[in-house]
Amino acid sequence: MKRILKALRGLTLRGRNRGFSLVDVLIGLVLLALALMFGLQVSIAASRVTQSNMYVSSAANLAEVKIEELRNIDFDQVVNGADNGTINELGEAGGIYSRSWTVVEDAPDDGMKEVTVVVTWDRMGQTASFDLTGVVAP
Numbered sequence: 001m002k003r004i005l006k007a008l009r010g011l012t013l014r015g016r017n018r019g020f021s022l023v024d025v026l027i028g029l030v031l032l033a034l035a036l037m038f039g040l041q042v043s044i045a046a047s048r049v050t051q052s053n054m055y056v057s058s059a060a061n062l063a064e065v066k067i068e069e070l071r072n073i074d075f076d077q078v079v080n081g082a083d084n085g086t087i088n089e090l091g092e093a094g095g096i097y098s099r100s101w102t103v104v105e106d107a108p109d110d111g112m113k114e115v116t117v118v119v120t121w122d123r124m125g126q127t128a129s130f131d132l133t134g135v136v137a138p
Contacts (some may be wrong), residue, residue, distance in 0.1 A: 059130035
């Protein structure tokens with residue numbers, strides 16, 4: 001029994017092993033702060049990429065819709081044009097997008113028209129654009 005008690009006494013914490021020192025806590029806080037800052041930067045970058053992809057997707061949809069509209073009107077009425085003012089992602093007035101289209105006669109073959117739709121928008125002070133080309137036949 002005395003041997004067991006003697007062995008157990010050797011297992012108790014002594015001296016500097018009683019807890020964390022101030023230096024340990026400060027190092028831990030610095031590491032935590034660095035990890036949080038890195039995580040925040042990654043989150044902000046991911047948010048910007050997501051927003052940019054949303055703008056490009058909406059612009060692609062607006063271009064495709066315009067080409068389909070031009071395919072469904074009288075062939076002689078397919079001419080150069082642009083929307084009046086800016087439009088939103090649904091093609092309604094008052095958004096951030098500008099849309100214009102150019103028509104090339106007899107391209108790619110005689111009797112056809114090549115239509116290029118360009119959608120532009122302001123992205124953080126710079127103009128971004130998306131263009132799509134399609135063919136309209138009589």
